Amino acid sequence: MSQSNTTPLETTRRSYIGWLVGLCGAAVSAVLSVPLVRFTLFPLTTQTTETKWSDAGPVSDLQSSTKPLIRTIKVEQIDGWRKNVSETLVYIANDATGRLSVLSAVCPHLGCSVQWQDGKKAFVCPCHSATFDASGACTGGPAPRAMDTLETKVQDGRLMVRYQYFRQLVPTKEVIG
Amino acid sequence: MSGARGLFGWFDRRTGLDGLLRETLDEPIPGGARFAYVFGSALLFIFVSQVISGVFLALYYVPSSDHAHTTVAYITKAVASGSFLRSIHAYGSSAMVILLLLHVTQTFLYGAYKGRRELLWLSGCVLFALVLCMAFTGYLLPWDQKAYFATAVGTNIAGEVPFVGAWLKSLMRGGADMGTLTLSRFFVAHILVVPAAIFGFVAMHVYLFRKAGAAGPISENPVAPTLPAEPFYPKQVVIDGFFALIIISILAAISHFMPFELGPRANPADAHYLPRPEWYYIPIFQWLKYWPGSLSFIGVVAIPSLVAFFFASLPFLDKRMERRPWKRPVAVTVYVFIFLALFGLGGLSYRSDHGDPGYEAQLIAQAKATEEFMKKPFEAEMPAAAEATSDPLAAQGKKTFAAQSCNACHGDGGAGGPAGAALTGIHQRFDADHLIHLLKSPTPKMMAGGMQSLDLPADEMKALVAYLSSL
Numbered sequence: 214m215s216q217s218n219t220t221p222l223e224t225t226r227r228s229y230i231g232w233l234v235g236l237c238g239a240a241v242s243a244v245l246s247v248p249l250v251r252f253t254l255f256p257l258t259t260q261t262t263e264t265k266w267s268d269a270g271p272v273s274d275l276q277s278s279t280k281p282l283i284r285t286i287k288v289e290q291i292d293g294w295r296k297n298v299s300e301t302l303v304y305i306a307n308d309a310t311g312r313l314s315v316l317s318a319v320c321p322h323l324g325c326s327v328q329w330q331d332g333k334k335a336f337v338c339p340c341h342s343a344t345f346d347a348s349g350a351c352t353g354g355p356a357p358r359a360m361d362t363l364e365t366k367v368q369d370g371r372l373m374v375r376y377q378y379f380r381q382l383v384p385t386k387e388v389i390g
Numbered sequence: 391m392s393g394a395r396g397l398f399g400w401f402d403r404r405t406g407l408d409g410l411l412r413e414t415l416d417e418p419i420p421g422g423a424r425f426a427y428v429f430g431s432a433l434l435f436i437f438v439s440q441v442i443s444g445v446f447l448a449l450y451y452v453p454s455s456d457h458a459h460t461t462v463a464y465i466t467k468a469v470a471s472g473s474f475l476r477s478i479h480a481y482g483s484s485a486m487v488i489l490l491l492l493h494v495t496q497t498f499l500y501g502a503y504k505g506r507r508e509l510l511w512l513s514g515c516v517l518f519a520l521v522l523c524m525a526f527t528g529y530l531l532p533w534d535q536k537a538y539f540a541t542a543v544g545t546n547i548a549g550e551v552p553f554v555g556a557w558l559k560s561l562m563r564g565g566a567d568m569g570t571l572t573l574s575r576f577f578v579a580h581i582l583v584v585p586a587a588i589f590g591f592v593a594m595h596v597y598l599f600r601k602a603g604a605a606g607p608i609s610e611n612p613v614a615p616t617l618p619a620e621p622f623y624p625k626q627v628v629i630d631g632f633f634a635l636i637i638i639s640i641l642a643a644i645s646h647f648m649p650f651e652l653g654p655r656a657n658p659a660d661a662h663y664l665p666r667p668e669w670y671y672i673p674i675f676q677w678l679k680y681w682p683g684s685l686s687f688i689g690v691v692a693i694p695s696l697v698a699f700f701f702a703s704l705p706f707l708d709k710r711m712e713r714r715p716w717k718r719p720v721a722v723t724v725y726v727f728i729f730l731a732l733f734g735l736g737g738l739s740y741r742s743d744h745g746d747p748g749y750e751a752q753l754i755a756q757a758k759a760t761e762e763f764m765k766k767p768f769e770a771e772m773p774a775a776a777e778a779t780s781d782p783l784a785a786q787g788k789k790t791f792a793a794q795s796c797n798a799c800h801g802d803g804g805a806g807g808p809a810g811a812a813l814t815g816i817h818q819r820f821d822a823d824h825l826i827h828l829l830k831s832p833t834p835k836m837m838a839g840g841m842q843s844l845d846l847p848a849d850e851m852k853a854l855v856a857y858l859s860s861l
Contacts, residue, residue: 230624237631244638248471249446255470285792294464295771299802326795339842
């Protein structure tokens, strides 16, 4: 059946059927494409790097110290279908009233690890010499803000820390993950 | 409109697409379009659907014995529409086998393999085998109990082949036992080798089909058609499209309301597990039970090979042009007998499983374990690398590594980071003394990267170097 001998009626019928085929095709692709798009975009819509609480030790051990204590905590992060466990340093500062605060060791300037120096009674960043007092307040150097405090809670007598990373080089604390 | 027409004209002059499309759509069907002819294009449709869903499943799947089950559980329990897509893919294999049997049966009953169609039939036989290969290789990939044990049995069968059996079995498994190498092999076969072969043979099958022409109804002469022909488009295309819509709707409904399950992770030490293959392999599975010990070669290899050989050589053995089934009593009787035998074997398998209280209890326990696993929420996998080092000196050095903030730049375990180089395998480049020297007085290049000179007590330095050397 070639083009030349099709009557107008047949052309209408053909284009009607063409629509029908198109409709079938569209219905079939819709059944598959909606779940395919949802499936592909899943990691974009869920938080794939959710941080859990990390254990920093018994509160009673931490409260007696007169200087900031260094602790290595295990940070558990969900990375897709696996957990990522990394070890990170935090400082546990103890103010006059005995209230504990946990400081991230990441310098808010450019991200080096600050170190407590007993002699100077200060935190000193080894990279660009930013200094902070025992409570984490900035006392000198290029850091744009105080050392970052981390969210804490006490659970069964143990200090729990929620480890997070913060944007560097900005005067306010902004969580980046 | 004329712009679009102009563009199409330009494109057509360069590609000849319009002619190709016409050639495809104007395929003459003697006697006109029919519902009986849908199975071939339905198979092609399901195959394309399997390819698409399979490609997407690969976004999350990892073919390794320690991650495969976790990633499939992640797809099934966590990812949006994951359970639905996996079900479409898994049930799709059943749909493919059903459509394949219908396609073969239609071709057989209509005598559509007759009249210069030997190669068309043979290429179809190869496709049949390839589809069964896809089903077999895909079954292992979730690495759950039933996947593992069914494949253990399946590969054992290959071991029955005379002379080369043991070698063939090891070749399939990638060693004497089932393991992560088996999974890699099955994965490569499932997503690369066999699909590539299917693409090639589908092209050959379609080409040979067009070369021989559609056979038409049973009254038609298969070599020189006499009935007035109707083109493939539009009527047959609409029927095929409508059938595709029905298939995908059924598949989607089953996948939505009865999602394909994932069992607990494979435990090779489980001596009680009763392996059962997918339903289409059950008759063969039952058949193998009747051929113990020295007879197994006859039942497992010789008879199935003989059946396959006769099946493939059908157009060479049956050269008459007679197509009406009632005029071909021998062929039709044998075909029906084989089908009844397969159904009968399936029934016997069901009876032996449900007639024995011990078997039945175990099968119920297995189903229950699967159900319980499905109810548990997805649990992310813990990496194996997180545990402590065995050498106490290195363990002490690891603490120093953290205390001196080495990990801030060089990463945990010296894996490297944005600010510092990876330290893994560093002992191959520098010995302990050299490492101590570098730590005490870093090179200017290291200093430029932010490395600080390290002044530590000798024993702590020794521990740190022991740790670095263990990376």
